Amino acid sequence: MPIDPHAPIEITAFEWVPPFAEGFVRDLRPRWACEEMDLPYRERLISAIKRPDWYFEEQPWGQVPHVRDGEIAIFESGATLIHLGEKGGLLPRENGQARASVLSWTLAAFSSIEPMTFELGNVALFSRGEEWATLRKPGLVAALGKRLDRLETALDARDWLADAFSIADIAMVTVLREVAREGLLDTRPRLAAYVERGEVRPAFQTAIADQIRHFAANAPARAPQGV
Numbered sequence: 001m002p003i004d005p006h007a008p009i010e011i012t013a014f015e016w017v018p019p020f021a022e023g024f025v026r027d028l029r030p031r032w033a034c035e036e037m038d039l040p041y042r043e044r045l046i047s048a049i050k051r052p053d054w055y056f057e058e059q060p061w062g063q064v065p066h067v068r069d070g071e072i073a074i075f076e077s078g079a080t081l082i083h084l085g086e087k088g089g090l091l092p093r094e095n096g097q098a099r100a101s102v103l104s105w106t107l108a109a110f111s112s113i114e115p116m117t118f119e120l121g122n123v124a125l126f127s128r129g130e131e132w133a134t135l136r137k138p139g140l141v142a143a144l145g146k147r148l149d150r151l152e153t154a155l156d157a158r159d160w161l162a163d164a165f166s167i168a169d170i171a172m173v174t175v176l177r178e179v180a181r182e183g184l185l186d187t188r189p190r191l192a193a194y195v196e197r198g199e200v201r202p203a204f205q206t207a208i209a210d211q212i213r214h215f216a217a218n219a220p221a222r223a224p225q226g227v
């Protein structure tokens with residue numbers, strides 16, 4: 001339901017990505033947040049292959065997502081989650097422990113886990129087979145594994161990172177999905193179950209379907225490498 005061409009919230013996403021990135025593009029985060037909180041949004045699709053020059057004025061590196069909400073423009077998926085969460089209730093507005101916990105876990109996903117998962121994507125996917133990547137991978141997997149073990153301990157028996165489902169879970173589940181496909185959750189059943197709890201939510205399912213909905217129609221005749 002939230003996709004509405006007249007909605008004040010606009011999410012910029014790619015019109016097409018190569019198959020390895022389908023369902024993993026970061027516009028999934030604000031889309032999922034909007035679905036969870038029933039916030040209508042419109043889509044603005046741009047080419048990943050040839051980013052329009054004007055787009056770099058909105059997102060300095062030409063990346064997605066970018067979110068506009070009326071007069072407010074936001075880049076960085078984490079910042080979009082904070083904005084939307086405050087608007088729709090997945091981030092408590094009142095300054096207290098509940099808000100602090102959600103913000104702590106949200107930033108933990110983006111600054112303590114995602115840099116390592118991002119590097120793993122580089123060594124395991126983009127630079128796979130290169131000598132430096134082969135040498136780097138075991139140390140990186142070990143270091144990331146330690147972070148994941150601590151995260152699993154911290155999650156304990158809870159369903160969600162803070163008191164209830166929040167933007168922190170949108171952040172962390174979308175980060176952990178990247179390592180799930182590299183097999184790093186196979187020996188961490190509580191984290192694997194946590195990711196699955198996120199992925200079975202109807203809002204997640206709708207968000208992912210909407211992300212990939214336009215890809216087939218916009219696929220280039222010959223797919224370029226490394227978008």
Ligand SMILES: N[C@@H](CCC(=O)N[C@@H](CS)C(=O)NCC(=O)O)C(=O)O
Nearest residue numbers: 024025026062063064065076077078
């Ligand atoms: N830190 C940024 C990263 C955004 C990002 O890496 N987006 C990817 C798609 S998932 C992208 O636009 N990649 C193309 C590029 O970096 O040129 C955020 O979370 O918004």
